Amino acid sequence: MGWFFNALNSSIGKKILMAITGICLMLFLIIHLVNNLSLFGGEQMFNNVVKNLDTIKPFIRVIELILLLVFVIHIFNGVRLWYENKKARPIKYKINAISKNTNIFSRTMIWSGSIIFIFLVFHLRTFWISFNLGHPLALSHNYYQIVVLAFQDPVYSIFYIVALIFLGFHLKHGFQSAFQTFGWNNKKYFPFIQKLGLIYTLVMVIGFMSIPIYFLFFYGGK
Numbered sequence: 001m002g003w004f005f006n007a008l009n010s011s012i013g014k015k016i017l018m019a020i021t022g023i024c025l026m027l028f029l030i031i032h033l034v035n036n037l038s039l040f041g042g043e044q045m046f047n048n049v050v051k052n053l054d055t056i057k058p059f060i061r062v063i064e065l066i067l068l069l070v071f072v073i074h075i076f077n078g079v080r081l082w083y084e085n086k087k088a089r090p091i092k093y094k095i096n097a098i099s100k101n102t103n104i105f106s107r108t109m110i111w112s113g114s115i116i117f118i119f120l121v122f123h124l125r126t127f128w129i130s131f132n133l134g135h136p137l138a139l140s141h142n143y144y145q146i147v148v149l150a151f152q153d154p155v156y157s158i159f160y161i162v163a164l165i166f167l168g169f170h171l172k173h174g175f176q177s178a179f180q181t182f183g184w185n186n187k188k189y190f191p192f193i194q195k196l197g198l199i200y201t202l203v204m205v206i207g208f209m210s211i212p213i214y215f216l217f218f219y220g221g222k
């Protein structure tokens, strides 16, 4: 077992762990977006989707635990990599500051990641806790109204919209970086990976953003 933990502790081991956990989180986001887009199908449709998921609760709980573990590994490892890189390069290289291999997305991963983390704390408090820990509207299976109430608060919705821009920054670099770690950085495939990353990022950001925008500006009640 010792060799395994040594491998994970090596620089490449940490990068592989970041790539695997990052890909898991990107897959989760696709499923999460598809589920949430059922909000556009109206109150009944969304409440039914959540109620149906409730019938497989033990399975959902296991997935949530795995997801939590994946998030913890991704964040812990990401902070460690950032810190080690910072220590290895204590003097900011001004002349090369805008180096060829970095861009605004890659240089700000720690900050976009931190904003996503803060977003997640608020997000889980609003939704996961309300949906699962006895909010009166959840007890009467009126999940849709919990979403309406949250997003009709302009401060909350604007916070989401801003956080999602940072999510976009994080995904744009994270996507290609994960594939780069697995060696897909040759001249032939990399432009394709970059394009795919951009499409994925735009679909996620615009898809998730459409929800607070809809409830804040266009939702007119039942």
Ligand code: HEM
Pocket (backbone or CB within 6 Å): 032, 036, 050, 053, 064, 067, 116, 120, 123, 124, 127, 128, 131, 132, 147, 160, 167, 208, 209, 211, 212
């Ligand atoms: C406007 C966009 C979003 C809406 C309306 C939304 C809605 C929800 C809801 C209703 C839940 C509770 C589900 C349940 O317990 O049955 C939830 C949970 C969760 N959300 Fe979101 N979400 C959004 C964006 C995001 C984003 C961008 C992320 C990640 C960066 C995220 C991560 C999570 C996680 C990790 C959970 C807990 C796991 C789960 O219960 O599925 N969400 N979200």
